Amino acid sequence: MKSRKPLVIGIAGGSGSGKTSVTDSIYDVFKEHSVVVIEQDYYYKDQAHLKFEERLETNYDHPLAFDTDLLISQIQVLLDRKRVEKPVYDYALHTRSDETITIEPQDVIILEGILVLEDARLRELMDIKLFVDTDADLRIIRRIMRDIKERGRTIESVVEQYLSVVRPMHNKFIEPTKGYADIIIPEGGHNGVAIDLIVTKIKTILESRTEL
Numbered sequence: 001m002k003s004r005k006p007l008v009i010g011i012a013g014g015s016g017s018g019k020t021s022v023t024d025s026i027y028d029v030f031k032e033h034s035v036v037v038i039e040q041d042y043y044y045k046d047q048a049h050l051k052f053e054e055r056l057e058t059n060y061d062h063p064l065a066f067d068t069d070l071l072i073s074q075i076q077v078l079l080d081r082k083r084v085e086k087p088v089y090d091y092a093l094h095t096r097s098d099e100t101i102t103i104e105p106q107d108v109i110i111l112e113g114i115l116v117l118e119d120a121r122l123r124e125l126m127d128i129k130l131f132v133d134t135d136a137d138l139r140i141i142r143r144i145m146r147d148i149k150e151r152g153r154t155i156e157s158v159v160e161q162y163l164s165v166v167r168p169m170h171n172k173f174i175e176p177t178k179g180y181a182d183i184i185i186p187e188g189g190h191n192g193v194a195i196d197l198i199v200t201k202i203k204t205i206l207e208s209r210t211e212l
């Protein structure tokens with residue numbers, strides 16, 4: 001298996017749609033073998049040079065918030081079966097942390113994030129493109145719960161950010177990328193049938209890839 005060309009799966013969808021849950025479901029099936037997860041969020045541009053107050057002004061739902069060149073170059077390195085130093089992101093400080101995580105090349109690369117289908121160069125690297133399609137009311141409820149519990153936010157800040165930035169950017173940049181998806185998954189990782197179909201397809205592609 002180690003010499004086969006790795007397979008890249010892109011998992012897009014709005015914030016709180018269930019991308020992480022879908023990723024976890026696929027990861028669980030392949031974790032004994034060879035799978036790596038790359039979170040687009042970890043590739044937000046480094047903002048260490050900005051004051052904390054200035055970082056609060058950043059539009060984190062715009063394609064330009066991400067260091068997409070770094071993301072693409074690291075996926076290309078993994079496709080060449082070499083290791084990369086994946087950045088780590090700190091949501092409470094709104095910038096990259098000092099540490100990195102060493103990622104070894106694997107047969108299956110899962111690339112997950114709100115805008116992974118937005119850049120044509122990223123789409124070209126993908127073998128399977130997924131979009132997790134969840135209604136806005138569920139997405140905001142899930143985001144409120146998660147951001148307060150895990151990302152150090154208040155309910156006021158989550159609601160303000162959602163109305164002023166997240167919602168308009170979702171409609172402008174994220175929703176249109178649904179049209180690039182091979183499969184649209186309603187409501188994320190609890191959709192067992194969709195996950196089974198995707199897992200079967202991944203296995204078929206891996207088996208069809210000849211040894212070098």
Ligand SMILES: Nc1ncnc2c1ncn2[C@@H]1O[C@H](COP(=O)(O)OP(=O)(O)O)[C@@H](O)[C@H]1O
Pocket residue numbers: 013014015016017018019020021022142143145146187188189190
């Ligand atoms: N189908 C679902 N039903 C209920 N809760 C869900 C479902 N999918 C995800 N969640 C929960 O919603 C929150 C956001 O989901 P997550 O997968 O992190 O979304 P995303 O990665 O798209 O932002 C998490 O707390 C998760 O446990």
Ligand SMILES: Nc1ccn([C@@H]2O[C@H](COP(=O)(O)O)[C@@H](O)[C@H]2O)c(=O)n1
Pocket residue numbers: 014015016019041044060061090091093094095113114166
């Ligand atoms: N400093 C930051 C960076 C990002 N965000 C928000 O995260 C969302 C994307 O992550 P998901 O896991 O929800 O897909 C995105 O909508 C950004 O608004 C943030 O709040 N702060």
